[in-house]
Amino acid sequence: NLGNETIKAELGRASWKLFHTILARYPEKPTPEERQTLSDYIHLFSRVYPCGECAGHFQKLLKKFPPQTSSQAAAAQWGCFVHNQVNERLGKDLFNCDEVAELYKCGCDEPEAEEDL
Numbered sequence: 222n223l224g225n226e227t228i229k230a231e232l233g234r235a236s237w238k239l240f241h242t243i244l245a246r247y248p249e250k251p252t253p254e255e256r257q258t259l260s261d262y263i264h265l266f267s268r269v270y271p272c273g274e275c276a277g278h279f280q281k282l283l284k285k286f287p288p289q290t291s292s293q294a295a296a297a298q299w300g301c302f303v304h305n306q307v308n309e310r311l312g313k314d315l316f317n318c319d320e321v322a323e324l325y326k327c328g329c330d331e332p333e334a335e336e337d338l
């Protein structure tokens with residue numbers, strides 16, 4: 222069903238956008254509590270993701286490749302890696318993970334935002 226595929230893809234794009242933007246804003250030097258919070262968030266996300274097939278696959282991915290929470294760069298590169306695992310399974314092109322830092326901005330209190338004014 223083409224309609225369902227379109228809706229599933231739209232949900233996926235929105236979800237990945239939020240996912241990578243959260244990782245882009247994760248602290249450089251997270252506290253143990255911040256690390257636990259990110260790990261919990263990602264595991265809970267994989268439990269509530271509203272596409273049963275997708276959620277099941279993603280839970281297996283998390284078991285194989287647990288979230289990397291030691292730093293912003295580690296988390297963002299891990300996020301790119303797991304998204305690429307999904308891309309690969311769906312027969313999509315792999316994304317160049319050198320580009321994640323540039324691509325995911327939140328429009329919040331980033332230092333660059335002041336220069337844009």
Ligand code: FAD
Nearest residue numbers: 230233234236237274275278279300301302304305307316
């Ligand atoms: P998307 O994969 O949605 O990517 C959106 C944009 O993010 C791309 O245009 C690119 O700019 C950027 N991007 C691409 N790769 C990366 C990367 N590695 N790191 C950072 N940025 C990147 N769909 C299914 O049909 N079956 C599934 O089992 C399935 N499982 C999913 C599991 C999860 C957890 C999520 C969030 C989505 C899942 N989806 C699944 C949806 C699927 O991953 C895509 O979101 C959807 O097919 C739309 O794909 P797209 O080509 O528009 O780009």
